[in-house]
Amino acid sequence: xxxxxxxxxxxxxxxxxxxxxxxxxxxxxxxxxxxxxxxxxxxxxxxxxxxxxxxxxxxxxxxxxxxxxxxxxxxxxxxxxxxxxxxxxxxxxxxxxxxxxxxxxxxxxxxxxxxxxxxxxxxxxxxxxxxxxxxxxxxxxxxxxxxxxxxxxxxxxxxxxxxxxxxxxxxxxxxxxxxxxxxxxxxxxxxxxxxxxxxxxxxxxxxxxxxxxxxxxxxxxxxxxxxxxxxxxxxxxxxxxxxxxxxxxxxxxxxxxxxxxxxxxxxxxxxxxxxxxxxxxxxxxxxxxxxxxxxxxxxxxxxxxxxxxxxxxxxxxxxxxxxxxxxxxxxxxxxxxxxxxxxxxxxxxxxxxxxxxxxxxxxxxxxxxxxxxxxxxxxxxxxxxxxxxxxxxxxxxxxxxxxxxxxxxxxxxxxxxxxxxxxxxxxxxxxxxxxxxx
Amino acid sequence: xxxxxxxxxxxxxxxxxxxxxxxxxxxxxxxxxxxxxxxxxxxxxxxxxxxxxxxxxxxxxxxxxxxxxxxxxxxxxxxxxxxxxxxxxxxxxxxxxxxxxxxxxxxxxxxxxxxxxxxxxxxxxxxxxxxxxxxxxxxxxxxxxxxxxxxxxxxxxxxxxxxxxxxxxxxxxxxxxxxxxxxxxxxxxxxxxxxxxxxxxxxxxxxxxxxxxxxxxxxxxxxxxxxxxxxxxxxxxxxxxxxxxxxxxxxxxxxxxxxxxxxxxxxxxxx
Numbered sequence: 001x002x003x004x005x006x007x008x009x010x011x012x013x014x015x016x017x018x019x020x021x022x023x024x025x026x027x028x029x030x031x032x033x034x035x036x037x038x039x040x041x042x043x044x045x046x047x048x049x050x051x052x053x054x055x056x057x058x059x060x061x062x063x064x065x066x067x068x069x070x071x072x073x074x075x076x077x078x079x080x081x082x083x084x085x086x087x088x089x090x091x092x093x094x095x096x097x098x099x100x101x102x103x104x105x106x107x108x109x110x111x112x113x114x115x116x117x118x119x120x121x122x123x124x125x126x127x128x129x130x131x132x133x134x135x136x137x138x139x140x141x142x143x144x145x146x147x148x149x150x151x152x153x154x155x156x157x158x159x160x161x162x163x164x165x166x167x168x169x170x171x172x173x174x175x176x177x178x179x180x181x182x183x184x185x186x187x188x189x190x191x192x193x194x195x196x197x198x199x200x201x202x203x204x205x206x207x208x209x210x211x212x213x214x215x216x217x218x219x220x221x222x223x224x225x226x227x228x229x230x231x232x233x234x235x236x237x238x239x240x241x242x243x244x245x246x247x248x249x250x251x252x253x254x255x256x257x258x259x260x261x262x263x264x265x266x267x268x269x270x271x272x273x274x275x276x277x278x279x280x281x282x283x284x285x286x287x288x289x290x291x292x293x294x295x296x297x298x299x300x301x302x303x304x305x306x307x308x309x310x311x312x313x314x315x316x317x318x319x320x321x322x323x324x325x326x327x328x329x330x331x332x333x334x335x336x337x338x339x340x341x342x343x344x345x346x347x348x349x350x351x352x353x354x355x356x357x358x359x360x361x362x363x364x365x366x367x368x369x370x371x372x373x374x375x376x377x378x379x380x381x382x383x384x385x386x387x388x389x390x391x392x393x394x395x396x397x398x399x400x401x402x403x404x405x406x407x408x409x410x411x412x413x414x415x416x417x418x419x420x421x422x423x424x425x426x427x428x429x430x431x432x433x434x435x436x437x438x
Numbered sequence: 439x440x441x442x443x444x445x446x447x448x449x450x451x452x453x454x455x456x457x458x459x460x461x462x463x464x465x466x467x468x469x470x471x472x473x474x475x476x477x478x479x480x481x482x483x484x485x486x487x488x489x490x491x492x493x494x495x496x497x498x499x500x501x502x503x504x505x506x507x508x509x510x511x512x513x514x515x516x517x518x519x520x521x522x523x524x525x526x527x528x529x530x531x532x533x534x535x536x537x538x539x540x541x542x543x544x545x546x547x548x549x550x551x552x553x554x555x556x557x558x559x560x561x562x563x564x565x566x567x568x569x570x571x572x573x574x575x576x577x578x579x580x581x582x583x584x585x586x587x588x589x590x591x592x593x594x595x596x597x598x599x600x601x602x603x604x605x606x607x608x609x610x611x612x613x614x615x616x617x618x619x620x621x622x623x624x625x626x627x628x629x630x631x632x633x634x635x636x637x638x639x640x641x642x643x644x645x646x647x648x649x650x651x652x653x654x655x656x657x658x659x660x661x662x663x664x665x666x667x668x669x670x671x672x673x674x675x676x677x678x679x680x681x682x683x684x685x686x687x688x689x690x691x692x693x694x695x696x697x698x699x700x701x702x703x704x705x706x707x708x709x
C-alpha cells in the first residue's frame with residue numbers, strides 16, 4: 001500500500017454549555033471522515049428506578065419530578081397518567097383542562113428558556129443570552145417576559161414554578177378561582193401576538209444546510225396537538241397504545257454514557273420532541289401557529305434539526321393561544337381530585353414533555369407500594385439520534401477552524417435541547433486535530 | 439462576607455448530582471436577571487453561558503449532592519477557588535432524594551437500573567457538600583426559594599449577612615391564618631419540624647407539608663411522630679414521610695430510622 005498523508009482531527013468539548021446536565025462530546029475524524037463520535041454523559045446516576053421501589057405509588061409524581069427541575073410538570077403528568085391507567089381513573093374535563101393549562105405553562109417556560117437563553121445565542125454568535133442582551137435588549141427582555149408568564153401559570157396551578165406541590169393522582173389538592181385564571185387572559189393574548197411576531201424573526205436566522213433521515217415519534221390525540229396523553233405514532237407506521245411501548249422500544253446501555261440509549265426494536269434510532277410533534281401533528285396546531293408557520297414557509301416535513309428552534313417558537317404560540325382559551329372557559333370542578341382505592345397491577349403513562357415523549361411504567365402491589373418502575377425520558381430516546389446527526393454533520397465542519405467547528409457541533413447538540421439531568425445528566429465536546437503519516 | 443471593591447465580583451454556579459432546578463431558580467429571576475448580570479460578572483455558569491472566566495470566584499452557588507469519586511475531587515477544587523460558598527437546595531444541603539441509596543445497597547441499586555453496572559462509577563452514599571468541604575451558607579429547599587436566593591446575592595453585594603429565617607413552616611402558617619391541616623383535615627403535616635422559606639405552600643393548597651425545606655433549627659420529630667401515631671399513621675408511612683428530599687439531613691435521618699426500626703419490630707411481632 002502506498003504511503004499516504006493522513007490527517008486526524010479530534011473535536012473535544014469537556015463541558016458542554018447551555019444544556020441541562022453534564023456531558024461531553026468527542027469526535028475523532030481521519031481525512032475529513034468521522035471515525036468516532038461519542039456523546040459522553042458523565043453525570044452520575046441517581047437511581048430513581050431503584051429508589052422508587054417500596055415507596056407508596058401516590059408519591060411517584062413528586063419523587064419523579066425531582067428527576068428534572070426544568071420539566072417537573074412532565075414528570076408529574078406522566079406519573080399520574082401511569083397510575084391512573086392502573087387504577088382505571090379518568091379525571092373530569094375541568095381537571096383535565098387545568099392539567100393542560102399547567103403543562104402549557106411549562107412548555108412556554110421551558111421553550112422560551114431554550115429558544116432565547118440557550119439556543120438563539122448560537123445562531124447570532126453570542127456566548128450567552130446575557131451577551132446577546134447587550135446588543136439586543138428588546139429580544140431578551142421580551143423573552144423573559146413571556147418566560148415569566150409561563151412560570152406564572154405553573155405557579156398559579158402548581159404553587160411554585162420548580163417542583164410544584166399541588167398535583168396528585170386523581171387531580172389536584174386545590175383548584176384556583178376562575179377570576180384568577182381570567183386575569184391571565186390579556187397577558188396570554190399579548191404574549192401570543194408578541195411570539196407570533198418573534199417566530200418570524202426566529203425563522204429568519206441562518207440555518208446550516210443539513211437534513212437527517214429521521215423516524216419521528218410522538219404522541220397523537222384525536223382532538224388536540226397531543227401533550228397530556230395519546231397514542232404513540234411514528235412517521236414509519238408505528239401506531240400503538242402507550243401500554244405497548246415496551247414491545248416496540250427498548251433501552252440499551254453503552255460504555256460511555258450513564259444514560260441508556262433507546263431504540264426501536266430491530267430498527268434503531270428515532271427522534272422525539274418538537275420536530276416529531278410538528279411533522280406528525282401539524283394540522284392540530286392552533287390557528288395562529290399554523291398561520292405563522294405557513295407565512296414563514298415552515299411546513300412539514302422539516303428535517304433540518306437546526307430548525308427545531310422555529311418549531312419551538314410555533315409551539316409557544318400554540319401553547320399561549322390554547323392557554324388563553326382555557327382560562328376563558330374554566331369552571332371549577334366539583335372536587336379538586338377523584339378519590340380512589342389502592343389496587344395492584346401495572347400502569348402505563350406517557351405525555352409530551354417539552355423535549356419529547358416521557359414514558360412511565362409502574363408495577364404496584366396490593367398495599368399500594370411500587371414493586372418496580374421504568375422511566376424513559378426524551379433525552380435518552382434522542383441520545384443515539386444526536387450522535388448520528390454528528391456523524392453526518394461533522395464532515396461539513398471539519399475543514400473549519402477548530403473553534404468554529406466546535407461551536408457548530410455544540411449547536412447541533414443543542415438542537416435537541418438535551419436534558420442530561422433527565423437522561424442522567426452534562427455534555428463535554430472535544431475537537432482534537434492530529435496530522436501525520438499513517 | 440467580603441466587602442465590595444472596584445471590580446465586579448465574580449459569580450460562579452456549579453452543578454453536582456441534581457435536577458438543575460436550583461440553577462434554574464436563578465434563570466427564573468426574570469425581572470432581576472439582567473440587573474444581576476450588571477452587578478456581578480457571571481464568570482462560570484455552564485447552564486447559561488459557554489464563556490468561562492477563570493477563578494478565583496467571589497461567590498459560588500453550588501447545587502447537587504456529592505455522589506461519585508470525581509465529584510469529591512471537583513467540590514474540593516470549587517472550594518479552593520471560592521471565597522464564599524453557598525450550598526443551594528436540598529441535594530447540596532441534605533443529600534437529596536438520591537440519598538435514599540444511603541439506606542440501601544448501592545450495588546443492588548445499580549443492577550436494578552443498569553444492565554452492565556461495571557460501566558457506572560458511583561459512591562455508596564450521596565452526601566451533602568458539608569460532608570467534604572466547609573460551606574459558608576446552606577440554602578434549603580426542593581426547590582429553594584427565589585426570594586431567598588435574591589436575598590443571598592443582594593446581601594453578598596452589600597457586604598451584610600443574608601436574612602434567612604430558621605423557624606418552622608408551622609409558625610408562618612399560623613401567622614398567615616391558614617387553617618391547620620393536621621387539625622382540620624387530619625393530615626400528617628411536617629410543618630412543625632420543617633424550616634420555613636417556601637411561603638407555606640402545601641398547607642395553603644390543603645396539603646400536608648412534606649418537608650422539602652428540611653429540618654428547622656431544633657425540631658422535635660419524636661413528639662410530632664407520636665401525635666401522628668395516635669392519629670393512626672403506621673410506622674412505615676412515618677418512615678417514608680421523613681425519608682424524602684432531605685433524607686440525609688441528620689434530624690430527618692434519625693426520625694426515619696426510628697420508624698424503620700419500629701416497623702421492623704412490628705413486622706417481627708406479626709410474623
